[in-house]
Amino acid sequence: xxxxxxxxxxRGLFWQLIGTLTGAGLVTGIRVLMGLSAxxxxxFTEPAWVLGGFFGVLxxxxxxxxxxxxxxxARGIETPEHHEERYTGxxxxxxxxxxxxxxxxxxxxxxxxxxxxxxxxxxxxxxxLAQSQxxxxxxxxxxxxxxxxxxxxxxxxxxGMIMIVSILLGVAGIMNYVVPLLLGAQDMAFxxxxxxxxxxxxPAAVLLLMSLVLGGFGTGWTGYPPLSARAPVGVQMFFxxxxxxxxxxxxxxxxVIVTVVRMRSKGMTAMRMPIFVWASVAxxxxxxxxxxxIGLSFQLVMFQRLFGMGFFDPAKGGNPVLFQHLFWFxxxxxxxxxxxxxxxxxxxxxxxxxRKPLFGYRWVAMSSMGIALVGFLVWAHHMFTSGMNEYLxxxxxxxxxxxxxxxxxxxxxxxxTIWKGKLTYPAAMLFVLGGIVSFLLGGLTGPPNATVSVDxxxxxxxxxxxxxxxxxxxxxxxxxFAALYYWFPKATGRRMNEFWGKVHFxxxxxxxxxxxxxxxxxxxxxxxxxIVDYDPALNFDSTHLVLTIAGYLIGLxxxxxxxxxxxxxxxxxxAEGNVWNSRSPEWQVPSPMPTHNYDQPFEVVGxxxxxxxxxxxxxxxxxxxxxxxx
Amino acid sequence: xxxxQDKSSALGQGVLIFxxxxxxxxxxxxxxxxxKSVSILIVVAVIKxxxxxxxxxxxxxxxxNSDDDTHSYSYKTDTNRLGxxxxxxxDSFVFAxxxxxxxxxxxFTRPPLNQLLGLAVTAVLLLSSFFMxxxxxxxxxxxTKGFLNNIVITFFLGFGFLIGVVAxxxxxxxxxxxxxxxxxxxxxxxxxxxxxMTGMHAFHVFxxxxxxxxxxxxxxxxxxxxxxHWGVEAVAVYWHFVDLVWIFFYPALYLIxxxxx
Ligand code: HEM
Ligand SMILES: [Cu+2]
Numbered sequence: 001x002x003x004x005x006x007x008x009x010x011r012g013l014f015w016q017l018i019g020t021l022t023g024a025g026l027v028t029g030i031r032v033l034m035g036l037s038a039x040x041x042x043x044f045t046e047p048a049w050v051l052g053g054f055f056g057v058l059x060x061x062x063x064x065x066x067x068x069x070x071x072x073x074a075r076g077i078e079t080p081e082h083h084e085e086r087y088t089g090x091x092x093x094x095x096x097x098x099x100x101x102x103x104x105x106x107x108x109x110x111x112x113x114x115x116x117x118x119x120x121x122x123x124x125x126x127x128x129l130a131q132s133q134x135x136x137x138x139x140x141x142x143x144x145x146x147x148x149x150x151x152x153x154x155x156x157x158x159x160g161m162i163m164i165v166s167i168l169l170g171v172a173g174i175m176n177y178v179v180p181l182l183l184g185a186q187d188m189a190f191x192x193x194x195x196x197x198x199x200x201x202x203p204a205a206v207l208l209l210m211s212l213v214l215g216g217f218g219t220g221w222t223g224y225p226p227l228s229a230r231a232p233v234g235v236q237m238f239f240x241x242x243x244x245x246x247x248x249x250x251x252x253x254x255x256v257i258v259t260v261v262r263m264r265s266k267g268m269t270a271m272r273m274p275i276f277v278w279a280s281v282a283x284x285x286x287x288x289x290x291x292x293x294i295g296l297s298f299q300l301v302m303f304q305r306l307f308g309m310g311f312f313d314p315a316k317g318g319n320p321v322l323f324q325h326l327f328w329f330x331x332x333x334x335x336x337x338x339x340x341x342x343x344x345x346x347x348x349x350x351x352x353x354x355r356k357p358l359f360g361y362r363w364v365a366m367s368s369m370g371i372a373l374v375g376f377l378v379w380a381h382h383m384f385t386s387g388m389n390e391y392l393x394x395x396x397x398x399x400x401x402x403x404x405x406x407x408x409x410x411x412x413x414x415x416x417t418i419w420k421g422k423l424t425y426p427a428a429m430l431f432v433l434g435g436i437v438s439f440l441l442g443g444l445t446g447p448p449n450a451t452v453s454v455d456x457x458x459x460x461x462x463x464x465x466x467x468x469x470x471x472x473x474x475x476x477x478x479x480x481f482a483a484l485y486y487w488f489p490k491a492t493g494r495r496m497n498e499f500w501g502k503v504h505f506x507x508x509x510x511x512x513x514x515x516x517x518x519x520x521x522x523x524x525x526x527x528x529x530x531i532v533d534y535d536p537a538l539n540f541d542s543t544h545l546v547l548t549i550a551g552y553l554i555g556l557x558x559x560x561x562x563x564x565x566x567x568x569x570x571x572x573x574x575a576e577g578n579v580w581n582s583r584s585p586e587w588q589v590p591s592p593m594p595t596h597n598y599d600q601p602f603e604v605v606g607x608x609x610x611x612x613x614x615x616x617x618x619x620x621x622x623x624x625x626x627x628x629x630x
Numbered sequence: 631x632x633x634x635q636d637k638s639s640a641l642g643q644g645v646l647i648f649x650x651x652x653x654x655x656x657x658x659x660x661x662x663x664x665x666k667s668v669s670i671l672i673v674v675a676v677i678k679x680x681x682x683x684x685x686x687x688x689x690x691x692x693x694x695n696s697d698d699d700t701h702s703y704s705y706k707t708d709t710n711r712l713g714x715x716x717x718x719x720x721d722s723f724v725f726a727x728x729x730x731x732x733x734x735x736x737x738f739t740r741p742p743l744n745q746l747l748g749l750a751v752t753a754v755l756l757l758s759s760f761f762m763x764x765x766x767x768x769x770x771x772x773x774t775k776g777f778l779n780n781i782v783i784t785f786f787l788g789f790g791f792l793i794g795v796v797a798x799x800x801x802x803x804x805x806x807x808x809x810x811x812x813x814x815x816x817x818x819x820x821x822x823x824x825x826x827m828t829g830m831h832a833f834h835v836f837x838x839x840x841x842x843x844x845x846x847x848x849x850x851x852x853x854x855x856x857x858x859h860w861g862v863e864a865v866a867v868y869w870h871f872v873d874l875v876w877i878f879f880y881p882a883l884y885l886i887x888x889x890x891x
Contacts, residue, residue, distance in 0.1 A: 073861075076848040189709055254716045262709045263700075288716060292723035300731070300826065309822025311731065318819045322734045326727055 007094035009202070012064030016203050019059025024052030041145060042214050046233045047306055049214065053207050053240045060203040066096045066195050082191070085595065096199065098191035101593060103198050104177030105491060107169045108484070110198075112562060114166035114205060121159040123555055125152050125532075130548040132536040145215045145232065152532040154216025154234070161221040161238065162208060164334070165245045167476050168287075169201055171341045172252045174483050175280045177491065179256060181586035181593065182274045184265030184602050184619075189258040197252040200244060207241030210234075220530050222327060225301050225312040225320050236305065239298040246295045249337075253284035253291075265585075265619075267604035271362065274584065274608050278365040279344025282372040287337045290330040290376070297326035321388050328379035335468070336375045339475025340368055343410055343439070345483045346432050350414060351609040352582045353429040354421030358609035359413045370406035378403060381450050385459045393452045400450035407443055411436075427501030428580075431482035434509045439474025441513075442467060445520065460530075463523030466516040473512060481561065488565075489579050493592040494572030500564040508557035515550040518543050583611065583618045600624060637771040641764060647685045648760040654678050655756065659749055662885035668738075671881045678877045686763050686870045689715070707860045714864055718871050721834075725875050728827050732882055740887040741824045742806045744799065748884040751794040752876065755835075758787035759873040766866040772856035774849055781846045784869070785839060792835050795828055827879055834872045841865045 004010055027048035032038050037045065044052065061067050069079045085102075087095050093106055128137045137148030146154060180188055188194045211217060215232025228235050260281050264273070300311045301323065310316025312323045351358045358364065380388060380396040414436055423429070445467040448454045458464060481504070488496050522540050523529075534540055578587040585602050586593065602619040610616040635643070658674050661667060683689045692715060696704040765780030803809070808821035845865045848854065854862055 074844045074848075076851045076853050190713060193713075250720055254713060254720065257716060258709060258713045261712060288720050289723050292720055293727050296724050296727040303822070303826060307822075307825075309826065310819045311735065311822050311826075313819075316819060317735075318822075319735060322731060325734075326731070329727075 003091060004094070007091060008064040008066070008096045008199075009094045012060040012066075012199065012202060013206070015063025016056040016060040016206060018063075020052040020056035022052070022059070023055030024048040026055075027051045040233070042233055046236060049233050050236050050240065050302065050306065053210070053237055057200065057203040057207070057240075057244050061196070061199060064096065064199060066192075066199040069192050082187075096195055098187070098195055099595065100176050100180050100188045100191070100194060101491065101597075103194050104173050104175075106198050107173030107176055107201075109173075110201065110205070111166045111170035111173055112565070114162050114169065115558065116562065117209075118159050118162035118166060119555055119558060121155045121162070123551060125155045125159070126548045126551040128152060128532060129534075130545050132534050132538075132541055132544075134533055137532060144213045149532045150216060150218060153218030153220075153530070154212055156530055157217055157220050157238075158208065158212060161242060162205075164221065164338075165201070165205065165208065165242075167338045167472070168245065168249050170476070170480050171283065171337065172197070172249070174341060174345070174480070174487075175256055175283075176252070178483075178487065178586075179259060179277060179280050180263070181490075181597060182277055182584065183260065183263055183268065184585055184598060185259060185263035186597050188255050189262055190255050193251055194255050197248045197255065200251075201248040204241045204244035204248065207237050207244060211237035211241065222331070223298060223301065224327075225304070225323050226314075228301055229304055229313065236302060239302050243295045243298055246291045249287045250291045253287035256280050256284040257288065265602055265604065269604075271365070272604050272606075272608060273365070275347040275358065275361070275364055275368075276341070276344040279340045279347075279368045282368040283337050283340040286333040286340075286372050286375065290333045292330075293326050294330035294334070297323055297330075300326075321383070321386055324383050324386050324388070325380070328382045329376075332379040332382065333372070333375045335471065336371055338472055339439070340371065342435065342475045342477075342479030344368065345479040345486075346414065346435055347410070348584075349428060349432050349482060349486055350417050351611050352580050352584075353426070353432065354417055354423050355611045356417055356421040357607070357611055357613065359416035359419075360409070361607070361609060363409050364413045367406035367409040370409075371403060374399065374403050374406065378450075381455070384452050384455050397450055397452050401447055404443070404447060411440065411443075426485070426580075427496070427498055427505055428482045428485035430502065430505040431478045431485065434505065435474050435478030435482065437474070438470050438478055438512070438516075441516065442469075442471030442474050445470065458523065460528060461523040462519040462527040462529055465529050466519035466523055469512075469519070470516045473516075484565070486580065488568065488572075489575040490586055490591050490593055492569055492572065493574065493576050494568055494570075495575040495579065496568040496572055497564050500560055504557050504561045504564065507560070508554050511550040511553035511557070515547055515554065518547045518550070583608065585619045588619065588621065637767065637773070640767045640770070643685065644760060644763040644767060647681055647763075648756070650681060651678055651756055651759075652753075654681075655749075655752060658881060658885060662881070666886075668886050671885060675877050675881055679874055682759070682870055682874050682877065686759060687867050687874075703858050703860075707863075710860055710864070711867075714867060718867070721871075722875070724830065725878070728830060729878065729882060732823050732827060735819045735823055736887065738887040739820070740883065740885075740889055741803065741808055741820050742889060743824075743884055744802050745884065747794065747799055747802065748880065751791050751799070752880050754787050754794065755791045755873050755876055758784045758791065759870055761787065762866050762869045766862055769849070769854055769859045769862045770856060774852060774854065777849055777854075777862070778846060781842060781849070785842045785846065788835055788839050788842065788869070792832055792839070795835075796832050799828070800825070824883060827883060831872070831875055831879055834875065838865070838869050838872050841868060 024044045025048075028038050028044060031045065031048070039045065042049070072079055082098060085092060085097065085099065092102055093109065097103060097106075125137075128135055134148060137152045139147050139149060141148045143151055176188065176194065180186070211234035214234040214237055217223070217228065217231040217235035217238055219228045219231060219235065223235065223239065260273070260277055303309050304311050304313060304318075310318040312318045312320045314320060347358060347364050378396060378400040380392055381400040384393055445463070449458055449464065449467060485496055485501055488494070522543050525540070526538065527534060527540055534544075576591045580587065585598070588602075589598060598621075600622045602621045604618065605620045606617045608618050610618070654674050654677060658671060661670050661674070691711060694708060696708060699705060761780045761784040765777045765784060768774075768776030768780060803821070803824060808824055842865060845854075845861050848861060
């Protein structure tokens with residue numbers, strides 16, 4: 001316990017608390033001097049909470065040591081390029097490390113933790129939905145300054161945003177761990193920035209959770225004004241949390257791009273990069289640029305609330321639709337941030353388990369870039385009913401439909417790769433296949449939403465909820481699990497338990513399809529989304545009950561995974577060699593990966609996915625004696 | 631690093647670019663009070679931006695690959711440079727978003743601002759960019775003393791800009807009723823747009839001042855040399871970027887559109 005309290009995590013959280021009190025105290029003091037009210041419903045006033053939240057983040061980072069090298073540089077003091085790892089075992093992961101592998105695992109475990117929190121929220125409100133009428137989130141209850149239905153709204157909104165943050169962290173985790181290994185680099189281009197990007201996400205998560213107890217907010221993850229301009233102070237913590245998490249995403253993405261451009265090993269030309277690297281670059285381009293706009297749109301609402309600047313307030317001449325434009329300029333491309341790495345994982349693993357070359361490598365590589373670029377031009381398909389200028393509908397409808405083309409390229413490649421392959425089905429491969437099917441369902445339900453005439457009916461119904469859960473599970477959740485099963489031995493030298501892996505898959509997948517298809521069914525029949533109750537006369541009770549049961553089964557499956565994951569770290573079957581018989585460089589050296597990655601540099605001498613071609617080789621390692629003088 | 635230019639010609643080039651930028655700024659002002667043509671103003675701003683990006687920020691250096699040894703200082707500098715430019719690209723999305731908000735909310739109207747003050751702070755920022763360029767050039771030729779002198783001038787000009795905007799212009803604008811217009815439907819969100827655009831820019835100027843202080847302080851300790859001064863280059867590029875943003879914000883706030891009181 002004593003050891004825990006001296007970790008960077010504990011110190012950071014402690015300083016975040018101090019920072020929050022300092023910032024809030026500062027504002028409160030000034031308000032007292034100015035003769036304004038000092039306290040409010042949630043003790044501090046709203047400006048005090050905002051500055052407090054902001055100071056909390058700064059104090060966290062200063063207090064946990066993730067910026068200390070930069071401060072030294074600013075004072076003209078040099079620091080070693082890499083610090084010796086001071087900790088071993090679990091302590092390594094709760095302290096600041098510059099090793100991309102450690103940071104990758106920090107990201108991944110944090111993402112899993114947030115998935116559990118977000119999933120728990122979902123189970124709570126899903127339970128309420130199991131029957132029409134209010135069961136336990138009743139109007140006369142009070143918790144955190146909210147009555148039952150208000151609490152429902154907060155949980156539903158937080159479910160969305162916490163899951164999004166966990167996806168961003170999960171994506172960053174896999175990219176961090178895998179990209180430098182695939183490139184043959186010793187680390188990311190900017191190791192300190194990398195650590196900073198991870199650690200800033202921790203106070204961000206705390207802020208998000210703070211919103212729950214500070215009155216919550218009923219806006220959904222999208223935070224549209226005017227509702228968000230009137231919500232309780234919790235919405236400010238939500239905005240601040242997302243803004244902070246956004247910086248994690250922006251800086252992490254920047255790091256990935258620079259790493260790929262500057263740190264590839266010899267011979268790795270663009271057209272010999274692994275598909276996952278292509279996907280990471282495409283994702284990072286979006287995350288690095290577009291994220292600023294969700295940050296900006298949320299900041300503008302924060303300022304509107306704090307200072308009365310009426311950007312989005314029609315009564316003051318503002319324009320609420322402008323918010324939606326700024327917001328979706330990020331949030332549509334963001335869905336590709338979620339899925340492109342996952343689709344990259346699918347393309348990366350399929351050839352390994354089908355023992356065949358990836359079909360149409362070039363096209364697949366380009367399709368990631370194509371999706372990312374076209375993805376910037378489609379945002380207003382979320383706004384067909386918003387009252388935006390009507391002439392915008394048609395161009396956005398067609399640009400959206402255009403995305404289906406590069407997406408189709410990927411499917412074509414996957415199917416052709418599977419075709420006549422010698423497939424094996426370990427858990428990792430099962431999740432790859434599950435991802436493909438789920439993403440297919442999600443992809444097929446996209447174009448109807450994009451078609452204006454249809455979307456006017458589908459918008460804001462459960463059909464949309466079904467659509468995006470299918471895309472996100474297919475593009476992120478399934479591939480994420482696949483990646484964890486696949487690269488787990490690389491990180492730990494042990495395998496995750498196959499039997500429980502299969503149980504995980506066969507429990508989760510059918511439940512998940514029942515869930516989303518059921519959502520789409522009632523959505524088509526008129527079930528509105530984001531609502532605590534529904535009319536019993538609609539006859540949705542039985543479907544909702546089934547959906548709730550399916551939700552619990554998914555929760556159980558994830559629980560099994562989590563137990564398997566942590567149990568296997570120390571008890572899994574040993575696997576130190578090339579378990580999957582892969583051609584990728586990271587599997588040519590023993591597991592777990594040594595601290596400074598490859599002892600000998602490698603050179604790329606062939607195509608990455610020529611599985612089954614006799615005599616072909618992807619990488620060749622330098623002879624030990626030659627690289628001694630390195 | 632090899633110097634393709636000797637010091638005096640590099641400094642001379644800085645002067646020339648400064649003169650061009652001054653002429654273009656004067657031209658902008660002239661157009662704004664005579665033709666009032668938005669498209670010409672856009673063209674002029676783009677030309678100014680291109681000049682700054684090429685001659686002051688040396689964007690072409692992104693293409694340089696000075697060393698193959700990945701552990702050398704110059705290889706790392708190339709890497710850092712790419713990182714910095716990507717950061718600026720990311721940052722420019724914030725300013726682009728603000729610009730989009732301005733166009734959406736204000737259209738062809740503009741806030742009641744003091745034209746002379748606007749021109750003055752613009753000139754001050756431009757001048758600071760000029761001295762920043764001299765400072766960086768000095769350092770690139772190993773002249774630490776020249777660097778220190780120029781950086782002090784840059785700092786105070788930047789500080790003057792900040793005072794001009796935050797202490798003077800914000801008060802004048804408040805007196806013109808822009809703050810009051812936060813709650814006043816007649817002016818629309820004019821006040822909000824003005825304060826958020828200048829505020830976001832001023833915040834960047836402020837951080838730039840901190841960075842200027844840091845490199846000034848470090849240069850006094852003699853930690854930079856003609857070959858190794860990435861810190862100086864980074865601050866210079868950042869400082870010019872702040873100027874670059876103002877090249878677009880100045881006409882957007884002061885010059886285009888109809889005045890609304
Ligand atoms: C061909 C591909 C796709 C098309 C044509 C498409 C189209 C659409 C459209 C038109 C909407 C808006 C529906 C409405 O609100 O009325 C929508 C919503 C959504 N889509 Fe997709 N989509 C596609 C792929 C994806 C992917 C890959 C993801 C993400 C992983 C995704 C995630 C979402 C999300 C999260 C929403 C709901 C946002 C909200 O209102 O809360 N979509 N999709
Ligand atoms: Cu979209």
